[in-house]
Amino acid sequence: MILVTGALGQIGVDLVERLERMHGPENVIATDLRARQPKVGLNGRFDHLDVTDRDELDRILDAKKITTVYHLAGILSAKGEEKPDLCWRVNINGLKSVLSAAQKRGLKVFWPSSIAVFGHNTPRDDTPQSAVTDPSTMYGITKVMGELLCRYYAERYSVDIRSIRFPGIISYNAPPGGGTTDFAVDMFFQALESGTYECFVAPKTRLPMMYMDDAVKSVIDLMAAKSKHITVRTSYNVTAFSFSAEELVAVIRKYVSEFECTYRPDFRQEIADTWPRTIDDSTARRDWNWKPEFDLHAMARDMLENVSRAVGTPSPTSSVSRHK
Ligand SMILES: NC(=O)c1ccc[n+]([C@@H]2O[C@H](COP(=O)([O-])OP(=O)(O)OC[C@H]3O[C@@H](n4cnc5c(N)ncnc54)[C@H](O)[C@@H]3O)[C@@H](O)[C@H]2O)c1
Numbered sequence: 540m541i542l543v544t545g546a547l548g549q550i551g552v553d554l555v556e557r558l559e560r561m562h563g564p565e566n567v568i569a570t571d572l573r574a575r576q577p578k579v580g581l582n583g584r585f586d587h588l589d590v591t592d593r594d595e596l597d598r599i600l601d602a603k604k605i606t607t608v609y610h611l612a613g614i615l616s617a618k619g620e621e622k623p624d625l626c627w628r629v630n631i632n633g634l635k636s637v638l639s640a641a642q643k644r645g646l647k648v649f650w651p652s653s654i655a656v657f658g659h660n661t662p663r664d665d666t667p668q669s670a671v672t673d674p675s676t677m678y679g680i681t682k683v684m685g686e687l688l689c690r691y692y693a694e695r696y697s698v699d700i701r702s703i704r705f706p707g708i709i710s711y712n713a714p715p716g717g718g719t720t721d722f723a724v725d726m727f728f729q730a731l732e733s734g735t736y737e738c739f740v741a742p743k744t745r746l747p748m749m750y751m752d753d754a755v756k757s758v759i760d761l762m763a764a765k766s767k768h769i770t771v772r773t774s775y776n777v778t779a780f781s782f783s784a785e786e787l788v789a790v791i792r793k794y795v796s797e798f799e800c801t802y803r804p805d806f807r808q809e810i811a812d813t814w815p816r817t818i819d820d821s822t823a824r825r826d827w828n829w830k831p832e833f834d835l836h837a838m839a840r841d842m843l844e845n846v847s848r849a850v851g852t853p854s855p856t857s858s859v860s861r862h863k
Pocket of ligand 1: 544545546547548549550551570571572573588589590591610611612613614615629633651652653654704705706707708709714715716717718720
């Protein structure tokens with residue numbers, strides 16, 4: 540039986556859908572602090588769970604006979620700077636509870652880290668797997684601590700914990716939850732809804748990103764890999780492509796020619812400036828055959844088709860193909 544925490548979030552909604560298809564909806568229990576929203580996905584089993592409440596966590600693990608946990612509940616980078624105490628409580632105490640519960644029950648665990656573990660002294664291009672981690676945000680600090688906790692529980696107690704350092708994730712089913720890469724999602728919605736967007740990072744800001752289909756694929760592939768192939772018990776670098784804000788605008792304008800983007804960098808610019816521009820994910824490729832399927836253009840086409848359906852506008856990708 541599978542438990543997903545933070546299941547109503549950007550990644551949770553898509554990951555739960557995939558897990559339900561793979562294992563059957565009766566074998567997946569989606570949980571979140573928030574109540575289920577009728578508009579956003581998740582049709583299977585759902586329970587309330589606050590991951591900072593250890594008793595509630597233990598109760599649900601035992602009552603539902605859980606064997607695998609996908610621990611997605613967390614506070615993201617921009618929200619974490621606004622609420623650093625909450626960020627620490629949820630990201631560290633929540634993970635520590637999941638790991639210690641996993642140790643007692645022999646559970647297998649997936650937990651996402653982030654490119655936010657990197658910082659000012661990290662090489663920003665082709666950032667290696669073993670690059671120095673010196674984050675300047677509370678979010679990044681909780682992710683570094685989380686990675687070390689994961690390795691500790693794996694080495695000291697043989698907990699089968701697997702982790703990925705996600706880049707910015709682009710998707711359309713559930714809105715992003717307050718991260719520094721949210722502009723890449725917002726831009727698609729605003730391009731189709733209003734035709735204009737005010738971007739909170741500068742045009743040349745380049746960051747590593749990934750389409751949700753590939754993010755979900757990476758989790759499934761990593762969890763399916765044989766334990767003997769997992770050489771990294773902190774967290775694996777993975778990436779799909781990198782682009783600057785102005786490059787994304789140019790790709791969207793191929794389909795939505797009237798789209799206008801202006802730039803007003805805010806505090807998230809400083810965060811982005813400490814993160815890698817591109818990532819070396821060769822260790823994940825070697826250990827568990829990681830390979831993304833979507834490049835920037837395939838992602839943009841698919842996003843425009845799906846966002847246009849979501850907001851009720853004609854698909855700009857079909858009109859471009861018709862005119863060709
Ligand atoms: N989305 C990205 O671009 C990205 C990139 C790198 C890493 N990650 C990591 O992936 C994980 C999921 O990210 P996401 O984008 O889905 O985030 P999100 O903010 O969209 O969703 C997080 C979910 O956790 C829930 N939550 C918050 N506090 C909780 C608590 N105390 N108990 C239970 N649930 C709680 C929220 O209600 C929300 O539904 C996080 O650990 C995040 O750091 C995400």
